[in-house]
Amino acid sequence: MELRHLKYFLAVAESRNFTQAAARCYVAQSALSQQIARLEKDVGVPLFSRTSRSVRLTAAGELLEPMARRLLADVDNAQAALDALAGLRRGRLRLGLVQAMTVSFDMVEVLAEYRARHPGIDLHVTNAPSSAMAAAVISGALDIAVVGLGSRHVPPGLDHRALGSDPLVLLVPRDHLLADRTTISLADLPESHPLIQFSQGSGLRHQVEAAFTRAGATAGRHFEVGQIHDMVRLASRGVGVTVVPRSSVVGPGSLLGLEAADDLPHGARMLRLADREAVHHTCVVYDGTRLAPAAAAFLDVLGSYEQTSIGLSDR
Known part of the structure; x- marks a missing residue:
């Protein structure tokens, strides 16, 4: 059994198509089929x-x-460890990043600092639902991931470090029957009103559904959107209502770049939830037993930004 056979095998397993797998591996389909037959x-x-x-x-x-x-x-980690002996001049970091982050620092700045410190490291960033990225860290497809999960929901076998948390808020169009409120229980929402939900399997989706359960309410009719930015804009246009982290709407690093809730487009309103447990968490997950040097270096950079943000908040 050769490593290239396993690479070909995984390419076919993922694509379920020999032609596509051969294209991904840059080999002729006949050659790939022969190598798979040899592996079998x-x-x-x-x-x-x-x-x-x-x-x-x-x-x-x-x-x-x-x-x-x-x-x-x-095998990749072994190569990375050897590269580390040369001062991380070469290597690769496969990083997963959730869309909605409840952190007090700019993740773009973290990535820029990492790149400045280790310019020889190839950085591959993936965006996917939190559960999928956590599973990818377990399988080895990702080295490390920043996910929208609380400590209790991190899969067994993964190490984690909490990065931040943020209350969930309800966005409603300006003409909504509850738009004049400042605080609301999800039980007050009419079931007939469309709910704009984030992708299935995401940490945010899990937290929103848990909030409805605690309120003894049903989410009602809903549809899924793959971008939180679009969820906010659709709710503002009156397509439905949506529940998102407050930091994704207003404040530093918000997806719409808004400074205050009064700046929401089309006069939409942001309502606080009465449920104090309705909180979106962000943490970084990794497998400490097989942490590649490039991933360990990223944790170091991330840690320096965490300490800086703590220092500023204490002033």
């Missing part, structure tokens, strides 16, 4: 079930997939 011969069982219309993993393929990911991740 080495392991003694078929790894894919092939028909004229589909390619699926067999039971053996499903067993091999997570092992192959971790093995290739270990």
Whole structure:
């Protein structure tokens, strides 16, 4: 079994298509098919079930997939450790970043500082739902991730460090029947009013659904949007109502760059939630048992910004 065989195997497992997998691996399809056949011969069982219309993993393929990911991740980490002996002049950091961050510093500045300190490190940034990025850290597909999860919801096997928290707020259009309130319970929302929700599997989605449960309310009709920026704008235009972290609406680093709630577009209103547990958390997750040097260096840079923000808040 060779490492390139495992890379080809994962490419087919992810794309479920030999032609697409060959393109991703920059090899001819015939060559990739031959290498997959050789891998299946080495392991003694078929790894894919092939028909004229589909390619699926067999039971053996499903067993091999997570092992192959971790093995290739270990190889990458070993190379990164060797690079670290040369002062991190080479390497790669695969970083996951959640859209809504409840941190008191600018993550862009963190990335810029990291790049300045370690210009030889290739930085690959991914945006995805928090649960997916946490799972990617476990599998080795990501080295580290900043996710919208509280300490209680971090998957077992991952180390984590809390970065911040922020209250959730309700955004309603200016002509909404509850727009004149300053504080609201989610139980007061009519079930017939559309709710604009963030993507399934995200930390924010989990926190919003938990808030409705605590209020004894049903989220009602809703639709999903993949960008928090669009959720805010759609609610402002009267398409529906939405629940988002306050820091994503107003203040430093807000997605719309607003200084105060009165600046919301189209006269939309931002209402506080009576539920004090309705809070959006942000933390950084990683596997401390297999932390690559490039990822450890990122934690160091992140830590320096955390300390600076703590120092400023204490003044």
